[in-house]
Amino acid sequence: MMKPQNIGIILALLACLASFSAASSAGDYEELCRLFKNGTLIRKPGTCHQYIECFDGEGTLKTCPSDQSFDSNKSKCVETLENSHLYCGNRCEGKDGVWVSDPTECHKYFYCSDGVSLAGMCPVGQHFEETSQSCLHGLDSNCVDVNNICEILPDKTKFRKDDDCAYYYECKNGNHVLNSCIDSKNRKYFDVESGSCVEPNKIDCASHSKLNVCSASKTAVYKSDGATCRGYFLCKALEIVADLDPIWMQCPEGYFFDEDLQVCGKANTVVCTHNRCDGRGTSIVASSTNNCHNYIRCVDNKQVEEETCHFDHFFDETISACTSKIIYDKCCDGRD
Structure with a gap:
């Protein structure tokens, strides 16, 4: 655990921190905006008149007209703010020699020096905890993605x-x-x-749910991630207890995880009704439903729609088209 409590060192770095603070105000707020939908407006902590506009995971810092402030409840600039608004103005007003959290990002904080707020940052993988005035490892912190956002x-x-x-x-x-x-x-x-x-x-997801994935086992077991065809978890052999933190892995592009055989097999040999578009870009691929009569349109690795070939035609993934030839791909043959 690292404590940002050595005031001598902090004071020696005040000039550096002040420079960092100014630079961070123009940052892209990626760590914050990745959590919110496009168009979300968030007041910048430590100010009354600036706000962050989120779009495609990045944030743009904007400023209200000179005679207005940003109302976070109404998501717009207004002439008068209610007294109940938090984090409007200087976060360090009336404070000296203490650290306060930055509510937009877990690993950032402000050091208060005679009422002046100076931005700081915990080491990689650590979060700032205001109650203990410490940088803690993420697993030990009460901060959930963002502080009191x-x-x-x-x-x-x-x-x-x-x-x-x-x-x-x-x-x-x-x-x-x-x-x-x-x-x-x-x-x-x-x-x-x-x-x-x-x-x-x-959904384009890189953090698949681990809830109830694994069971107690004396040997290591591979389990589908339940969302994609390529992804799977390695459940460690903990014998009498289930692995609550399995390791997520992926088959190579063009291969799907076969839970029955516990291997990665070619896509057209594995039954999977999850995302068959994962790792296959923009293309047309075979579906595991309707006995090889159906196909899926993929755009940017995500399923757009599933369609059926006309009459008694089958979908042939090798030519990306429907054909009168009977198809017996193992990914769909004999299954509804």
């Missing part, structure tokens, strides 16, 4: 949980509340743009 966002704002696509946060009364897209029947993923839970093949 709902205090500067409108109520009912939804945003991603960065380490699990099946979960998301929603702002309620200034606090973030965790919600799940998993129930007893379905395992769906959160779509930040629509603010709803959708089928996993509709």
Whole structure:
């Protein structure tokens, strides 16, 4: 654990930190905006009149007219702010020799020197914890993706949980509340743009849910990630307890994970009704449904739609077209 408490060192670096603070104000806020849908507006902590506009995971810093302030509840510039607005103005006003959190990013903080706020950053993999005035390893921190972000966002704002696509946060009364897209029947993923839970093949996800994936086993076992055809988890052999943190892996492009055989096989030999477009770019591929009569249109590794060949035609993936020739691809033959 690293504590940012050596005031002698901090004071020696004040000039450096001041320069960093100015540079960071013009940053792209990627760590923050990756969690929110396009068009989300977030007031920049430490100011009343500046805000961040998120688009495609990046943020642009904008400024209200000189006589206005940014109202985070209304997501617009206004002439008068209510007294209840938090983080408006100097985060370090009236404070000296202490550190306060930056509510936009877990690993950032402000050092307060005679009321002046100077931006700082924890080492890679660590989060700043205001209560202990420390930088803690991410697993030991109470910070969830962002620090108290709902205090500067409108109520009912939804945003991603960065380490699990099946979960998301929603702002309620200034606090973030965790919600799940998993129930007893379905395992769906959160779509930040629509603010709803959708089928996993509709989401570009790199953080697949590990909930209830593994069981206690005396040998290592590979399990499908339940969302893609290439992805799988390595469940470690912990014998009497289940592995709660399995390792996610992927088959090479053009190969799918076969859970029955515990191997990666060529795509046209593996039955998979998850995302058959993963790793296959923009193309037309065979579906595992309807006895080789169906095919899937892929755009940028995601399924757009599934269609059926006319009459008694079959889909031949080798020519990316429907044909009168009977197809017996193992990925679909004999299955509804």
